[in-house]
Amino acid sequence: MSGTQGQRWQAIRSEVERRIQTREWRPGERIPDEVELAAEFGCARATVNRALQDLADAGLLNRRRKAGTRVALHPVRKAMVDIPVVRLEVEASGARYGHALLSRKVRAPTPELAQALSVDPDQPLLHLVAIHSADNAPFILEDRWINPAAVAGIVDVDFDTVSANEWLVLNAPFTSGTFALTAAMASATEAAHLDCNAGDALFVAERTTWIGARPITTVRMSYRPGYRLETGI
């Protein structure tokens, strides 16, 4: 067996992956079923199952009961993007983290926002604007709306001490959410806070989280120009 590493199921995974890479098993082709592979590798079926499930999760195999397991025709590679607390992301890069609350208001949401969050347009939300910095240089401008009805005690929190980002992670666990990445030209406001020019291309991450059917918060994080979100495949 080739890439023999750690545990048995990983060795099997490596071997199957090798056969796919070398085109011994070609895209679209059906591979032996779990019982056969278990016999070949001299292990229990559950061990083979674990290896194949892992490859299916990675998008390299398609599995269906009765139909068997086939090499994916179009291996949809999946990149895992970690979404850590901003403070930890900055500190992991070796920089000193800082953050400042720029604005804090209780106000009614815009109609679009009310609809996106499925909240009553007349119900005021907490609107925060804050800047995160790395080694005193602007890093992220955070524009956040919070539904106070879904987060007990939120109106009494001192966001000068703790960032909303971090407080919410600890105190308002969510059950589901959406996440979007895009690019946008810096507005005059963003340019001022991020110390760049209006019109510069900013990397933007938008997130909305829910607990059950109740919206918690929606946030737009605008990164300083030049930011790159890197990951392995």
Next chain:
Amino acid sequence: MSGTQGQRWQAIRSEVERRIQTREWRPGERIPDEVELAAEFGCARATVNRALQDLADAGLLNRRRKAGTRVALHPVRKAMVDIPVVRLEVEASGARYGHALLSRKVRAPTPELAQALSVDPDQPLLHLVAIHSADNAPFILEDRWINPAAVAGIVDVDFDTVSANEWLVLNAPFTSGTFALTAAMASATEAAHLDCNAGDALFVAERTTWIGARPITTVRMSYRPGYRLETGI
């Protein structure tokens, strides 16, 4: 038990997740070990193990032998970003896919590129520029360098018929790669091909793939203005 769905281990996962969400088990707190939970839920330890491993993968639990399992202090949420073949991404949105090869040259790489790919600066690479379209509107401008030494038969492929994107996925499986997302202002060239203005903010994905220690290809995909990469959390 609350979120009883499908299989037993998923029900256990839901129940544990609920206890975390309701702060019955607080961040940093140690939870009962697998044997205890198996007894409580009346199942085998392996079933509990599967549920807890899933939650650990999701970033909600931290597990260490002997130290036990604890609720994560900073739940690092992970977003899965699918990287499908462009054609499938377009077709999945209901649009008609098109693509055109704009340029194809064999040339020496720039010094930076040669270094990034760890190839000999004097060794010529295949340089392709292509446009992907959705319903005849420009969608992605692809700028790609391919190492012909790593991909047999590449110089004979007719990329007018098949996009390099798709051909490589089928014919040059990779073992590792890097993936980066960023934002950039459209150059004059990009603006011309993407039918936008120079300076517009473009969402850019860069990918470099390797087979073992040999570089295969590096590509920069510039999306039309306004593109959003969406995913669940």
Next chain:
DNA sequence: AAGTGGTCTAGACCACTCC
């Protein structure tokens, strides 16, 4: 040294789906 998670086994039953 001992506790806890990680993995493996042999066997079983079930669920889905193709024929």
Next chain:
DNA sequence: GAGTGGTCTAGACCACTTA
């Protein structure tokens, strides 16, 4: 109906880490 993957069990041993 029958083949194949999905899950579960009871038990075992191992590997890592803390005490």
